[in-house]
Amino acid sequence: MAEHRSMQRGALLDAARSLLSEGGTEALTFPALAERTGLARSSVYEYFRSRAAVVEELCEVDFPVWAAEVSAAMERAKTPEEQIEAYVRQQLALVGDRRHRAVVAISASELDAGAREKIRAAHGGLVAMIVEALDALGHLEPRLAAMLLQGIVDAAVRRIELAVAEEPEVITEAAVAMALRGVRG
Numbered sequence: 001m002a003e004h005r006s007m008q009r010g011a012l013l014d015a016a017r018s019l020l021s022e023g024g025t026e027a028l029t030f031p032a033l034a035e036r037t038g039l040a041r042s043s044v045y046e047y048f049r050s051r052a053a054v055v056e057e058l059c060e061v062d063f064p065v066w067a068a069e070v071s072a073a074m075e076r077a078k079t080p081e082e083q084i085e086a087y088v089r090q091q092l093a094l095v096g097d098r099r100h101r102a103v104v105a106i107s108a109s110e111l112d113a114g115a116r117e118k119i120r121a122a123h124g125g126l127v128a129m130i131v132e133a134l135d136a137l138g139h140l141e142p143r144l145a146a147m148l149l150q151g152i153v154d155a156a157v158r159r160i161e162l163a164v165a166e167e168p169e170v171i172t173e174a175a176v177a178m179a180l181r182g183v184r185g
Helices: 002-027 030-037 041-047 051-076 080-096 098-105 113-136 142-162 168-184
Strands: none
Touching (some): 030 041, 051 080, 051 113, 080 142, 080 168, 113 142
C-alpha cells in the first residue's frame, strides 16, 4: 500500500511540474491535478492540503537537484570570477528545465509562510556557495554582495519567464556582465 501511495504522490508531483511548466502557478489547481493523474479530487486532498503544500514538496524534492547542478558547475570553475559566472549561467540555463518550475514558481504570493520559509532556507544554501567566491575576490561585504547577486539572477529568471522581450541568451549575457562588472557594463 505504501508503495502505491508513493507512486501516486510521484505522479501528482510530475503533474504539478507539467502544470507549472505550462501555465505557471495559476494552472496548478487541485481539479487540474486530479484530471492529469486520473485521481478523484478528494484523493488529491489526501496527499496535499493546499497548493502551497504541493509547491513546498516540489521544492524539497527539486531544489537540492537544482542546487547540486549549480554547485557542480561552480566546482568545475578555476577562479572566483569563473565560479561567479558559472553560478549565474547555470541557474539561468535551468530556467527551461521542468524540475526548475517549482523553484521559479515559488515567488508566487499565495504560498503560506511555512512554504516560503523552507524555500528561503534552501535558497540560503545556494547563496552560501557564492559568498566564498566573493570573499576570495576580496569583497568587503561578501554576504551582502551574494544576496544582491542572487537578486540579479532572480530578475533575469523572471525576465526569461516572461518570454516576451529579449532572447534568453541576451538576458543571460547581460546578467553575467552585470554580475562580473557591476553597472559599468
